[in-house]
Amino acid sequence: xxxxxxxxxxxxxxxxxxxxxxxxxxxxxxxxxxxxxxxxxxxxxxxxxxxxxxxxxxxxxxxxxxxxxxxxxxxxxxxxxxxxxxxxxxxxxxxxxxxxxxxxxxxxxxxxxxxxxxxxxxxxxxxxxxxxxxxxxxxxxxxxxxxxxxxxxxxxxxxxxxxxxxxxxxxxxxxxxxxxxxxxxxxxxxxxxxxxxxxxxxxxxxxxxxxxxxxxxxxxxxxxxxxxxxxxxxxxxxxxxxxxxxxxxxxxxxxxxxxxxxxxxxxxxxxxxxxxxxxxxxxxxxxxxxxxxxxxxxx
Numbered sequence: 558x559x560x561x562x563x564x565x566x567x568x569x570x571x572x573x574x575x576x577x578x579x580x581x582x583x584x585x586x587x588x589x590x591x592x593x594x595x596x597x598x599x600x601x602x603x604x605x606x607x608x609x610x611x612x613x614x615x616x617x618x619x620x621x622x623x624x625x626x627x628x629x630x631x632x633x634x635x636x637x638x639x640x641x642x643x644x645x646x647x648x649x650x651x652x653x654x655x656x657x658x659x660x661x662x663x664x665x666x667x668x669x670x671x672x673x674x675x676x677x678x679x680x681x682x683x684x685x686x687x688x689x690x691x692x693x694x695x696x697x698x699x700x701x702x703x704x705x706x707x708x709x710x711x712x713x714x715x716x717x718x719x720x721x722x723x724x725x726x727x728x729x730x731x732x733x734x735x736x737x738x739x740x741x742x743x744x745x746x747x748x749x750x751x752x753x754x755x756x757x758x759x760x761x762x763x764x765x766x767x768x769x770x771x772x773x774x775x776x777x778x779x780x781x782x783x784x785x786x787x788x789x790x791x792x793x794x795x796x797x798x799x800x801x802x803x804x805x806x807x808x809x810x811x812x813x814x815x816x817x818x819x820x821x822x823x824x825x826x827x828x829x830x831x832x833x834x835x836x837x838x839x840x841x842x843x844x845x846x847x848x849x850x851x852x853x854x855x856x
Contacts (some may be wrong), residue, residue: 563628564588565741568612570634571602573700574663577734579603587741592623609617609830614644617651624648624655629741633663634675638801641675646682653688658725659747661691661740663733668694680750691740692750697806699727699755699836702764703843705803705856708793710768710776716761717789719781719804721811721821724753725761726818729831736825752819757832767834771841783808 564581569575570591582589592612593599600610612623614635615753630652638644649660662683668676702710709717733753740746759767761778768776781789783804790800809815822830 563626564590564608565629565631566590566592566610566612566623567631568592568610568614569633569663571599572633572635573698573704574633574730574734574737575631576603577730578737578814579607581734581738582741585738585742586737590627614638614648617647620648620651621655624652627652627655628658630657630660631663631737631741632679634679636802637796639675639798641678642682645679645805649679649682649686651687652799653686654666657688658761659689659691659741661693661737662770663737664692664694664750666694666696666754668692669750684802689747691737691746691748693733693737693740693753694750695728695733695753696755696817697725697727697810698730698733699831699833700730701727702768702837703840707843711846714774714776714846716765716768716776716785717758717781718761719783719786719806719811720807721780722760722762723810724758724763724816725810725833726756726758726816727764727833727836728753728755728822729833729836732822732826732830736822746825751825754817754819754830755821756818756820756830756832758816758818758822759833764833764837767837768841768844771837772844776844791844802827 565587567575567578567589568578570593579591590608590610591603593609594613596609596611610623611619613619634645662679664680665674668674668680671677679739680692706716709715764779765776786804788799
């Protein structure tokens with residue numbers, strides 16, 4: 558073990574990735590503490606026995622207490638945070654002052670090349686400060702189907718994105734979390750940047766067909782225009798900043814930016830990484846629409 562008694566601080570612990578990292582750390586017996594902005598809400602998500610500490614990346618006054626006794630950090634950027642210099646990078650500096658020995662950062666595929674991505678600034682800062690770090694650069698998560706696309710699939714039976722015929726090597730969050738957790742106990746994963754993708758690439762038409770088979774009802778892919786998708790996201794309550802980022806990422810799919818398959822994840826796992834088809838098979842009940850009874854009860 559890297560630090561037998563000192564915990565790993567898990568940021569974003571109530572989100573899709575953070576929850577899985579917490580689970581994997583627990584499974585491998587690594588002490589951790591979940592960093593959350595709202596401890597009361599977090600207990601309902603993570604369970605009453607999960608160790609919690611309050612951390613608001615936008616409020617440096619919360620940093621010192623959250624970092625007390627910590628020797629490792631799983632760091633991710635919450636989507637609403639665009640200014641990483643005043644938030645994540647400040648936490649990195651405070652962490653070094655507090656004696657943190659290693660940071661595993663959840664970046665994105667291409668962050669080393671795409672300067673406009675906020676993750677690029679965090680990567681550069683970690684490397685400039687010289688702290689031991691692991692950079693994980695996953696592609697599109699399969700779990701986006703149960704998050705960003707959930708309402709469209711439940712309510713409209715549709716995938717509506719401006720991705721054209723582009724292919725996506727969807728990666729399963731559960732696989733990424735396994736590597737993230739191992740980075741705190743396996744020295745060979747430190748000082749490295751890993752691009753993590755699934756072993757197969759799918760078009761959204763193919764994903765819609767897989768969903769249709771799993772759900773026993775028709776799910777269609779409706780290619781969106783860029784203006785149409787922006788309007789759609791705004792109607793869904795997405796802020797302009799996140800809507801623009803989400804749109805650019807999907808246009809990148811159209812241009813082939815998400816199609817590349819990298820073998821690293823399967824090699825690190827020592828087994829075949831999961832595909833989007835595997836994920837859909839495992840959790841297909843998520844996309845079931847509200848029952849007719851429930852709809853009538855609301856009427």
